[in-house]
Amino acid sequence: MRVQGLLHYGLQVPSHEVGHDFYTDFGLKVAERDNALTVRCEGRDLDQTVLSEGPRKQLQFVAFAVETDSLPEWQRRIEGAGITLVDAPLAAVEGGLWFRDPEGVLVNLREDALAPWRKAAPEESQFNFGDDIQRVDRARWLDAGAPASPRRLSHMLMFTSDLDRSERFYSEVLGLKLSDKITGAATFMNSGPGDHHVFGFIRSTHPGLHHSSWEVTNFDQMAVGARTMHEHGHQDGFGLGRHTLGSNLFHYVRDPWGSWIEYSADMDRITDDWQANEWEVPPAVWCPMPPETFMQNFEEKS
Numbered sequence: 628m629r630v631q632g633l634l635h636y637g638l639q640v641p642s643h644e645v646g647h648d649f650y651t652d653f654g655l656k657v658a659e660r661d662n663a664l665t666v667r668c669e670g671r672d673l674d675q676t677v678l679s680e681g682p683r684k685q686l687q688f689v690a691f692a693v694e695t696d697s698l699p700e701w702q703r704r705i706e707g708a709g710i711t712l713v714d715a716p717l718a719a720v721e722g723g724l725w726f727r728d729p730e731g732v733l734v735n736l737r738e739d740a741l742a743p744w745r746k747a748a749p750e751e752s753q754f755n756f757g758d759d760i761q762r763v764d765r766a767r768w769l770d771a772g773a774p775a776s777p778r779r780l781s782h783m784l785m786f787t788s789d790l791d792r793s794e795r796f797y798s799e800v801l802g803l804k805l806s807d808k809i810t811g812a813a814t815f816m817n818s819g820p821g822d823h824h825v826f827g828f829i830r831s832t833h834p835g836l837h838h839s840s841w842e843v844t845n846f847d848q849m850a851v852g853a854r855t856m857h858e859h860g861h862q863d864g865f866g867l868g869r870h871t872l873g874s875n876l877f878h879y880v881r882d883p884w885g886s887w888i889e890y891s892a893d894m895d896r897i898t899d900d901w902q903a904n905e906w907e908v909p910p911a912v913w914c915p916m917p918p919e920t921f922m923q924n925f926e927e928k929s
Contacts, residue, residue, distance in 0.1 A: 628704060629802025630691035632741045632818045633825045636783055636839060637677045637687035637720065637733075638884075645883050646678040652859040653841070653880070653888060654775040654852060663719035668777050668841075673742050675780040676839070679717055683927055684884035686785060686836040687716055688733035689826070690723070691801060691818075692741050698724055701736050708800055729792050730834035731929060732785065734801075742779045751844040775852030777841035781875075781891050782824050784838055786831035786924045790814050793828045805903040807872040809910070812922075815872050823873040823895040835926030838879065838887035842894075849878045849890040856880045865921075866890075868914020872906065877914070885925025 640646045643664055647657045655675070656667045666676035679687065693701055705712065705726055715721045716733060723737035750770040753762040787793040794814050797803045803816040806824045815824035829837045843849055849867060856864065866878030875894035879887045910917075 628697070628700065629804075630693055630736065630818055632692050632821070633780065633782060634690040634692050634735075634737060634739055634741065635674045635676055635780065636689045636836070637679065637717070638836065639679045639681040639683070639685040639687050640884060641681070641683060643678060643680045648859075649861065649883055650676065650678075652856055652861060654777055654855075655841075661717065661719040663717050665719065668742070668779055671742050671779070673739070674720075675841075677717065677720055679719075684886075685926055685929075686732060686834060688720070688725075688735055689783070689785070690720070690735040690737055690739075692739055693736045695738050698736065698738060705800065710800070729789070729796050730787055732834050736801075745778055747844045771847040772851060773848070775843055775848045775855065775890060777843055777890070779842050781822060781840040781842040781894065782826060783836070783840065784813070784815075784827045784829050786833065786835040786837055786926070787828040788831060788833055790828055790830055797826065806897065806901065807903055808905050809872065810905055810907050813872075813910070817897060817901075820898045821896065823875075823897050823901075829922060831922075831924040833924065833926070833928045835924045836886045837922075837924070838889050840875075840877075840889040840891045843890050843892055845892055846876055849876065849892060852890045853878045853880070863918070865915050865917050868911045870911050871908045872910075874912075877911075879917075879921075881918075885923075887921070 650657050650666045658665050664678040665674045710726045713725050715725050723735050725735050806815040806817045808814045813829045815827040818825050861880050863881035864879050869876050873894050875891045878890045
């Protein structure tokens, strides 16, 4: 058994107002439900982030999709591993199965469908590189200034105090598979054929959210999104760059609480034939120098 993919994550933040404005500036749709804020992509009827209000910023939970009618079997698996089920932390996310990982972060399994893939419009995906000519008699710049509109939550990475323990838990309990790892620094995991990774870990002294990554159509959207965030006062960030593991293009912006949010495009696609490796490489093939605090966990220890 394995989960089908990442649905959403939950953050406790000190101010709903700040959270609302930040995610809206990023290009997402924010609404209120049951004393929480839900964050969705334009045109998607699916929560991708849930914000609750509390005294400090804290990664509360991560939610994964499972097959319809599979929760009883998942419950037997979880309890058979000696893991105790608990209640949902918020009315806005009731349902499914809830339990804690070895770091104490809540995990939620839900029979919610993942967002289906969207085919990009021709004006978003036609490029002229070398002798591969896809766009003729069409001025690209006329379409290149559209506001960033993330299409889906691509992946998230969380901090962990023990990379090997976290990898074992999420592979043995949830069925995630190792995609690749950077020796002693980061682990990337997949949920089967699809994106190179949907989830992963970065080494720290305690848990927390490192970053969430949101797929956009092309690097025009990444650049316009970066400019918009800067104009709205979110000026700590870096990019454009291309990652090593996963190969995706990226631009990062620091959120108001010390984590990062990423515009992402052009990630590697894999099948069940993919062979995971351990690498000693930097996080990017090319990019501006990241801030010294890029790998720093600003969440307080519980």
